[in-house]
Every structure is written in structure tokens, then in C-alpha cells.
Amino acid sequence: MPARTMYEKIWDAHVVVEKAGEPSLIYIDRHLIHEVTSPQAFSGLKAAGRRVRRPDLTFAVMDHSVPTKDRHLPVLDAGAAAQFEALARNCREHGILLLDMKSRHQGIVHIIGPELGLTQPGLVIVCGDSHTSTHGAFGALAFGIGTSEVEHVLATQCLAQFRSKTMRVQINGRRPPGVTAKDLILAVIGRIGTGGGTGHVIEYAGAAIRALSMEGRMTVCNMSIEAGARAGMVAPDDTTFAYLEGRPFVPRGKDFQVAVDYWKSLATDPGARYDRVVELDAGHIAPQVTWGTNPGMVADVTGRVPDPACFADPVERRTAERALEYMGLEPGTPIEEIPLDRVFIGSCTNSRLEDLRLAARVLEGKRIAPRLKQALVVPGSMAVKAQAEQEGLDKIFRAAGFEWRDAGCSMCIAMNADVLPSGERCASTSNRNFEGRQGKGGRTHLVSPLMAAAAAVEGHFVDIRKWPEAVAAE
Amino acid sequence: MRAFHTHTGLVVPLDRVNVDTDQIVPKQFLKLLTKDGYGPFLFYDWRYLPGGQPNPEFPLNARRYQGASVLVTRANFGCGSSREHAPWALVDFGFRAILAPSYGDIFYSNCFQNGLLPVILGEEQVEEVFRRTLAREGYRLTVDLAAQRISDDAGLDYRFEVDPFRRECLMNGWDEIGLTLRYEDRIAAYERERRPAAPLYGGEVDAAARREAETG
Numbered sequence A: 001m002p003a004r005t006m007y008e009k010i011w012d013a014h015v016v017v018e019k020a021g022e023p024s025l026i027y028i029d030r031h032l033i034h035e036v037t038s039p040q041a042f043s044g045l046k047a048a049g050r051r052v053r054r055p056d057l058t059f060a061v062m063d064h065s066v067p068t069k070d071r072h073l074p075v076l077d078a079g080a081a082a083q084f085e086a087l088a089r090n091c092r093e094h095g096i097l098l099l100d101m102k103s104r105h106q107g108i109v110h111i112i113g114p115e116l117g118l119t120q121p122g123l124v125i126v127c128g129d130s131h132t133s134t135h136g137a138f139g140a141l142a143f144g145i146g147t148s149e150v151e152h153v154l155a156t157q158c159l160a161q162f163r164s165k166t167m168r169v170q171i172n173g174r175r176p177p178g179v180t181a182k183d184l185i186l187a188v189i190g191r192i193g194t195g196g197g198t199g200h201v202i203e204y205a206g207a208a209i210r211a212l213s214m215e216g217r218m219t220v221c222n223m224s225i226e227a228g229a230r231a232g233m234v235a236p237d238d239t240t241f242a243y244l245e246g247r248p249f250v251p252r253g254k255d256f257q258v259a260v261d262y263w264k265s266l267a268t269d270p271g272a273r274y275d276r277v278v279e280l281d282a283g284h285i286a287p288q289v290t291w292g293t294n295p296g297m298v299a300d301v302t303g304r305v306p307d308p309a310c311f312a313d314p315v316e317r318r319t320a321e322r323a324l325e326y327m328g329l330e331p332g333t334p335i336e337e338i339p340l341d342r343v344f345i346g347s348c349t350n351s352r353l354e355d356l357r358l359a360a361r362v363l364e365g366k367r368i369a370p371r372l373k374q375a376l377v378v379p380g381s382m383a384v385k386a387q388a389e390q391e392g393l394d395k396i397f398r399a400a401g402f403e404w405r406d407a408g409c410s411m412c413i414a415m416n417a418d419v420l421p422s423g424e425r426c427a428s429t430s431n432r433n434f435e436g437r438q439g440k441g442g443r444t445h446l447v448s449p450l451m452a453a454a455a456a457v458e459g460h461f462v463d464i465r466k467w468p469e470a471v472a473a474e
Numbered sequence B: 001m002r003a004f005h006t007h008t009g010l011v012v013p014l015d016r017v018n019v020d021t022d023q024i025v026p027k028q029f030l031k032l033l034t035k036d037g038y039g040p041f042l043f044y045d046w047r048y049l050p051g052g053q054p055n056p057e058f059p060l061n062a063r064r065y066q067g068a069s070v071l072v073t074r075a076n077f078g079c080g081s082s083r084e085h086a087p088w089a090l091v092d093f094g095f096r097a098i099l100a101p102s103y104g105d106i107f108y109s110n111c112f113q114n115g116l117l118p119v120i121l122g123e124e125q126v127e128e129v130f131r132r133t134l135a136r137e138g139y140r141l142t143v144d145l146a147a148q149r150i151s152d153d154a155g156l157d158y159r160f161e162v163d164p165f166r167r168e169c170l171m172n173g174w175d176e177i178g179l180t181l182r183y184e185d186r187i188a189a190y191e192r193e194r195r196p197a198a199p200l201y202g203g204e205v206d207a208a209a210r211r212e213a214e215t216g
């Protein structure tokens, strides 16, 4: 057999039907669903008189629109309430496990999959959500799908798919102190652009990726979609196996050993070819801050807001002009001088325990700047929240002036009451700085949890590397 | 699904790159349970001013583009969120085809599920369509899926590529789920064969784990 990439190995193991001139039918091992992109799929299923083929491989959670406080009260938003009810009814009718707002396992779908051990190496995982790429951190093939495809998977447990091209993103060297997984992936997107990964599955490799925790790898894979790639992956290794062992849905005892042996065989063979290779040196990456309206519009914290006149391509120039206008920024402004109104620590990119620990270390014994109207921490899952409270992180956040909430997507997408008001500027650990993403007219700057915490203290961006005590936390 | 053969319609230009699906349908309109009726929300935050009046600067609001059914736009159209509400809104508004140099992957496949044809053209060709659209009021194009060509009445004639399977599905308006269900025996065989290795593939998830998760 010729040398294969990890993507090709997983793909080959999941082909159910392969026919010339048709997309391949591939088998889906885990189907994660949530309240926003599934109702129409269930209605379609019902209209066609079809059933859910594998309810045992389908897992549901409420996350996008859930309130992050006062959960004992009824949900006031009628649209959201109707979607919660629809999800609960559909799960009941079809025998699907649902983690609702009362569950202690509830959380953002991409946080709870790994947490429960539903995410495992070698699996094909889909969800009606583009950040499904997160699960690839375990060496799974995981990608987002549309609602028609959700219906397709519900009905058949398969998807008709075309093989993707492969891209290897090799990050060599060592991350300097204060530079996190978030900075690595923002630097990658800054390099290849928001469309740079289109049509590709990215495999992240190199010493700097190997050195990351599972949390860090999830942050990197999570944002693959922001580079246009449908999926991102990291080969499983001892870090992966140690994370998985003992989680509820992970095989136990002898089965675990059998699983580990199989998982070890997934890594890309030496000599396997990628359609494209990109290399970066982690040692040269600085903390990153986005200045525009897509994640590719990013600069070093020590840099300045660019001058659109510097872009040679007229379309790019106009785009940068529009972005600066929306963001209310002047060309040439030092990034460190951008003043903030709010800080949001949360989302499937950066709301795991490690992220909260890092932010808390920065905030310990400090207060948020008086100019801030709000500083919000939204843990990625109720399990993260419980663990953080056991460690006393909630007290640090509260003492610093942060609000401490229940788990959900919250101000990453602002489908609940957590909305960034128009014209206000937010340092956010989430993944999208699109126009209106955190609230109509809201201005988002994407940063790491370390950078968000430091910015909360100062009321503007600061180079976290200048805070040795905070950086030592890593 | 509505079949697509050939379509002639008025062209509207949207001169922006990296238009993400958050712009195509903002999140405040994702809380419905249906697939219909998203047309009024299309490009909502660009189309309407804060008070709710149409934004006169936005092309979809211009008198000359009323009734447009072909959208010409820039690279990486439909990037970002997987929301299928984006093609639902484009179709509900009246679009039948989009012309752009490239698309977000998930959006691209979502279009085919909804009878909307995303045509890929070269940057230069897109530029030429922009020029012609702006130069002549009432500019119309014909998109012929069978011949894989777009043309106008002034000599423009470009060939485009589309995967043959997707083309056939779209031309026949086939239901993809129905197509897959033809392979029911193959799916069942795949499930049977993999069962012995269940813990590896998660073919059977642990019943105890389910109970544990449920009692949360």
C-alpha cells in the first residue's frame, strides 16, 4: 500500500460505497446535533416518513441560544424556547441522548464531545456547525455540515462526500512564553488568508503542535474553518491517549489498549504526499490581535492597524477600508492603544479549563479597568464550570470584576441575551470577528485568553510578554 | 428540490470578498423552525439602515436591480458558519445562480441541496461580468447547466466546470437521501462487518456511559 496521510487512512476506513463519477458514501461514527441547525432536518425526515437510523450514534445538546444565567426561570425568547422544545421533542421521539439545560454535562457541543469521550481518534464526526473541525485535534475526521446533510445523516448514517485535498501546516520550534495555541492559529490564518485552506483538510504537525496540550490542539483545529479548511487534524499521541483514558464513552480496560494500538496506526506514513505544505516557526510568532472583520485581518500586538493604501490589490484595498470603517479604527494606530469597552472569555475556541486557568492567573489580585462596561467569563461546559469552581477560579474572576456564568455559546454568537452593543469594542477569545457577529454594529478583536485577561486589566491591548508573572503561568 | 436546467435573469453585483454567511443571514433570524420565508432577512444588516429603511447604497435595493436572479460577487463567498439559512434566503429572495471565483466549502454544497447553482469563474471572467453589469442597465445573463456555459446577448460566452454527479442531481432535482437509500444493503453490510471492532469505531457506544450522561 502506498504511503497515506492520516486523512486518507480514516477516509478509506469509512468508505461504504465508491463508484466512479459519484461522490463516495462515507460512514458517520458520531453525529452531534444542537437546537439551531436540526429542527428543519427532523421536519424533513418526518415529511418523508423516515426514521433516525442510528439514534445510538446521535447526541444532542442545547448550546447556541441558552441563557447563561437564571436557568431556573423560563426562557423568555420565544424563538429560542421553540427550538429547545423542538429539540427535546425530536430527541424523545427518536430515542436520542439529549443534554439539556439541566444536565451537568451541558455545554458547547465542541467542548462536551471531547469531554465525554465521544470524540476519539479515527472516527468520522459531523455536526451542523462549522467548528466541528475542533474534534480533529484527536486525530478524528470531523467537519461541519448543512441542515440537509444533517437530515441525510439522520436518515442514513452516511454522507455523500468528495475527497478533499490535503494540506500540512508544519509549526516548528518552540512557542515563546506568552504565545498560546490561539496565537499560532491566528498567525497561520494571517499567513494563508481566510480562503487559504478552501477545499483542503489541514493536518497540523511540527514540534510546536506536539508540545500543545489537547486543549491547545482543539483551539488550533477549531479555527481551521476560519482559514477556509473544512477540517483540521493532529495525529494522536500519548497526550491524546492520556486525555481520553477514563472518559465516559471511551473504551475501558483491555478494550482501551486495543483502541490505543489502533489509534497509533493512524499517523501519516513517512513519505505520504500533501497537496500543499506551509511551514512556520513558532519562535517568531508574537501574541496576535485581529484588527478587521475576518480572522485573517490580524497583526502582532506590537504592530499597528494597517493602512489600506498599502494593499496592491484594489479589491483587498476596498475590503480593508470597509473593515476599518466598520471597526472605527484609524490606519497606523498602535494595536496596544486600542481602547476596549468589553471583554469576553468564552466560546468553543477558548473556554476550556486550561483557558480559564491561564486567564485567572493573569487576573489574580488585579481589577478590571474602570472604563470596561462588562467583563464576562462563560465556561465552555457545566463540567468546566464545576471544576473551575473547585479550583477557586470563579473567586479570582469575580474579585477582578468579571461576571461568572453558566455554559453556552453566549457572546460568541449573541443568540441569547449576551450581546455586544452597537459601536462598542470587545476583546474576545472566540473565533469570528465578522461584522455583527457578537451583536449588530459590535466590534470584535480576537485574542488569546491571556491577552484578553491582560486587556481587561488595562482597558486596552497590552503585550502579555511584558508581564513575566502572568507568562510564567504557562 | 427544484431542478435547474437553464436560467436567464437580471444580474446584480455584490462587490465584496469573503462575504460570510453571518452577513447573508444574520443570527437573529436563525430561531425559526422552517426552511421558508428567509428572503426578507437576506443581507439584512447591509440591506437595511438602523431605523429599518432600505439602505440606498446597497445594490439589492437599487431600482435597476429589482427582480435580479443572478448574483455576481467576489472570492470566498459564503465562508464561515455552516448555516443552510444562507442558501434558503438566497433562493427565497429569488436567486437561481451565483457567479464567483470561489466559495466557502460548506456553503457550496448547501447550494446544491437547494436548487441554487454556484458557478465558479476565473477572477478575470468575474471582473468582466462586473463590468458588463455596471455598464448596462437591465443586464441579463443565461446560465446553462446542461452546456455548462454562461452567455449574454453581446458575445460573452464562458464555460464553467461543475462535478458531473452534482450536475445530474441538480438537473433532475433528485433527493440525495433517496439516492443514498438505494445502498441500504451496503450500509447494513458495512455496519455488520465493523461490529466486531466496535470499541474502536464506536459502533456501539457504551450503554453505561449513556445512562451516566443521562442522569446528569
Ligand code: SF4
Residues within 6 Å of the ligand: A063, A064, A108, A109, A110, A129, A131, A347, A348, A349, A408, A409, A410, A412, A413, A430, A431
Ligand atoms: S461557541 Fe461560537 S463558534 Fe462555537 S459552536 Fe458556539 S456559536 Fe459556534
